[in-house]
Amino acid sequence: MRERDPWIQKRQVGWRLRTLREQAGRKQHEVAAEKEWSVSKVIRIENATVHVSISDLRSLLADYRLDEGETAALLDAARASRREPWLDDYGDLATPRLRRAVAYESAAGHIRQFQLQIVPGVLQTEPYARAVLSMFFPEDRLDGAVAVRMERRRRLLDQDPPRMDVVVDESVLLRAVGGADTMRGQLDHLLTIAEHDWLSLSVVPLAAGAHLGLVGSFALLDLEPDVGIGTVLDIEPGLGEEYLSDRDHELVETYRRHYDDLAKVAVGGEDALAILRRCRSQLAAG
Helix, strand or coil: CCCCCHHHHHHHHHHHHHHHHHHCCCCHHHHHHHHCCCHHHHHHHHCCCCCCCHHHHHHHHHHCCCCHHHHHHHHHHHHHCCCCCHHHHHHHHCCHHHHHHHHHHHCEEEEEEEECCCCCHHHCCHHHHHHHHCCCCCHHHHHHHHHHHHHHHHHHHCCCCCEEEEEEEHHHHHCCCCCHHHHHHHHHHHHHHCCCCCEEEEEECHHHCCCHHHHCCEEEEEECHHHCCCEEEEECCCCCCCEEECCCHHHHHHHHHHHHHHHHHCECHHHHHHHHHHHHHHHHHC
């Protein structure tokens, strides 16, 4: 099973405690009074702004009469939530936004993504990633940035990957990032991983003309139900504003419709693979 980020596990525990309390028909102030806690402590635990101690968690779960199996799972999640995230090893290369994105990915069951400009990061080869990241990082930090991207890819895809529906603009496949050899390697990688059941790759042909994706790249991450978050919207910088949140349900629905509309003008299956092969052959001819 894919390892979840500590922050996500803390939210999982808090959400489950709130759900159990509500199912028991109890108010936060009632739980606080019984435990001789402040109401704010109950609120902070349920909102995952603080860690819950193992002893406090055992006490709450006993009151809520949770079965042994789920009690053990929540205790494990609470312990794991105190681990240091793997990104801590990379210092300030791990920006707050990157940390949050990686955390959400760790609990994603389904990812829908549209990319206008480059191959999605978790599908990039190391040479392609190096070429992209060299535009944003000086030479003395480039190796670290590439290492972060490759580790992020490994953790998401090597074991129990989420289902991924990826749509790219055809221009992504024609842009020789890093030169012809690097791009051929990247296209070969896409052709290989497209054989996996967890990945569905589609292409919006240039002949489709103007489309909603021209506004910029974005992703919708449907998190596993036990996390209690739902769908996360990740808007990359482009013509619009950068955005990463699970709070604005109306905006999530807007981008869900955008994705569905893009999927309608995209080609998938063997037709998409044919476009990849054609783009590769054009590079070879060049």
